[in-house]
Amino acid sequence: MAAPPRHPRDDLETVSSTHAATLTSHAGQVNMSIRVSMADANAVSTEALRNIRTVRSFGADLLDAETGGGRGKEVTAFRQHMDTALKNGMKDSYASAGVTAITQYVDFAATILILWYGGYAVLGYGQTDLQIGNLITFNLYWNMLNTATTNLNGMLNTLVKAASAAQRVFEIIDLEPDIPADQGEKGMDEGPCSISFQEVKFFYPMRPDAMVLNGLSFTVGAGQTVAMVGKSGAGKSTLVGLMLRFYDPKGGDVLLNGCPLTEYNLRLYRKKVGVVSQDTQVFCRSILDNLTYGLEGGGDVLQACERAAEVQSCNEDCQWRCEMALGDVPSMEEIEKAAEAASANDFIQQLDEKYNSMIGEGGTRLSGGQRQRVAIARALLRRPKLLLLDEAKTPVDAENEGKVQKALDDLVHSVHGNCSVVLIAHRLSTVIGGHRRNWSLDA
Numbered sequence: 001m002a003a004p005p006r007h008p009r010d011d012l013e014t015v016s017s018t019h020a021a022t023l024t025s026h027a028g029q030v031n032m033s034i035r036v037s038m039a040d041a042n043a044v045s046t047e048a049l050r051n052i053r054t055v056r057s058f059g060a061d062l063l064d065a066e067t068g069g070g071r072g073k074e075v076t077a078f079r080q081h082m083d084t085a086l087k088n089g090m091k092d093s094y095a096s097a098g099v100t101a102i103t104q105y106v107d108f109a110a111t112i113l114i115l116w117y118g119g120y121a122v123l124g125y126g127q128t129d130l131q132i133g134n135l136i137t138f139n140l141y142w143n144m145l146n147t148a149t150t151n152l153n154g155m156l157n158t159l160v161k162a163a164s165a166a167q168r169v170f171e172i173i174d175l176e177p178d179i180p181a182d183q184g185e186k187g188m189d190e191g192p193c194s195i196s197f198q199e200v201k202f203f204y205p206m207r208p209d210a211m212v213l214n215g216l217s218f219t220v221g222a223g224q225t226v227a228m229v230g231k232s233g234a235g236k237s238t239l240v241g242l243m244l245r246f247y248d249p250k251g252g253d254v255l256l257n258g259c260p261l262t263e264y265n266l267r268l269y270r271k272k273v274g275v276v277s278q279d280t281q282v283f284c285r286s287i288l289d290n291l292t293y294g295l296e297g298g299g300d301v302l303q304a305c306e307r308a309a310e311v312q313s314c315n316e317d318c319q320w321r322c323e324m325a326l327g328d329v330p331s332m333e334e335i336e337k338a339a340e341a342a343s344a345n346d347f348i349q350q351l352d353e354k355y356n357s358m359i360g361e362g363g364t365r366l367s368g369g370q371r372q373r374v375a376i377a378r379a380l381l382r383r384p385k386l387l388l389l390d391e392a393k394t395p396v397d398a399e400n401e402g403k404v405q406k407a408l409d410d411l412v413h414s415v416h417g418n419c420s421v422v423l424i425a426h427r428l429s430t431v432i433g434g435h436r437r438n439w440s441l442d443a
């Protein structure tokens with residue numbers, strides 16, 4: 001059967017939709033580069049403000065950089081990104097202005113054409129017998145159609161902007177963690193756990209040629225306190241990352257109580273690991289919220305099962321899910337006891353609102369040592385089965401070092417036998433003493 005003849009309207013639709021698609025795709029690209037430049041500018045300003053003391057102490061705020069006009073390195077970088085955003089913004093505005101101008105000229109020309117040709121017909125010069133009423137009605141319809149098209153054009157513009165912003169958000173939302181938190185079915189065993197590395201090999205994905213661990217084996221027995229000492233860059237923090245399963249080994253095995261760590265439910269496992277790291281991170285919340293960070297609200301077992309069932313179907317082997325949903329928020333008494341053990345209770349009691357005091361962004365209203373003691377109490381409140389102390393007193397001054405050392409000693413002492421402890425340090429002298437064994441990563 002022969003194809004029906006093409007109507008001129010079809011060609012018009014094809015041309016206009018191709019034109020719209022080209023314009024939309026171009027506008028999308030321009031908008032995307034605006035967002036990227038704005039994000040870069042934000043990253044520079046956020047980093048500079050967060051590290052304002054370093055910026056000031058290095059004089060980077062006064063650097064008379066060639067392009068900076070004496071405004072400093074960070075401001076120069078910020079301006080460069082903003083200039084790129086502005087350049088692309090101008091491009092976008094010119095394109096929008098061009099489209100608007102063309103649309104309005106077409107509208108203007110069409111109106112003149114309608115009135116000229118319509119008037120001609122109304123006056124009876126043509127072959128048609130057009131009434132003045134029909135001409136006015138036609139012109140009104142044309143105006144309505146035109147207004148609708150102009151609005152659609154504006155909406156399309158907003159949609160393109162929203163779509164390019166959404167694309168950047170979705171790129172981040174769609175990122176999948178390499179190791180999903182709900183992987184593994186096995187629940188945690190009773191009591192402290194042993195952890196062992198068997199011929200573990202590891203390199204970071206970004207640097208596949210630099211082997212960090214090459215066939216490393218050791219065992220931390222259940223309830224033991226083991227110290228690991230190694231020079232800077234030897235791979236101590238990498239060990240902590242492997243124990244927390246931020247990464248999986250590239251060779252060999254990490255075993256928990258003799259079973260591969262990969263078999264344990266990761267979320268539940270991490271709930272039972274306490275960490276105090278060299279770069280203590282606290283949140284812009286109250287001291288209480290920081291101490292109970294990551295701990296869930298309590299309830300009875302029945303409620304816990306109900307809550308677990310909401311997450312995933314509850315059956316006989318759902319014990320760990322129930323355990324997770326059961327909640328583990330400690331009582332105020334326990335919180336104060338943990339703060340006491342971490343030598344934090346005294347300074348918390350001196351704050352205006354005590355445990356409800358806000359500590360500012362990144363804990364800026366506390367000293368380094370106080371932040372560290374909050375982190376130690378936080379680790380203790382998780383009632384850990386495995387405690388990882390990674391250079392836990394690195395960032396504090398001499399005065400605070402003593403307090404943090406006491407807090408750490410009390411912590412290790414209080415969990416001794418109930419929890420396996422891995423102490424990581426640069427120097428043997430930091431950890432030598434009551435610990436069972438010193439172990440060098442250089443060996």
Ligand SMILES: Nc1ncnc2c1ncn2[C@@H]1O[C@H](COP(=O)(O)OP(=O)(O)OP(=O)(O)O)[C@@H](O)[C@H]1O
Binds near residue numbers: 207230232235426
């Ligand atoms: N995310 C990463 N990507 C690539 N390489 C990394 C990464 N993190 C660490 N490394 C490299 O891995 C090696 C071990 O680093 P790691 O942080 O484990 O050392 P460390 O013993 O804890 O050092 P320090 O005592 O100074 O904290 C180093 O050579 C380091 O450059």
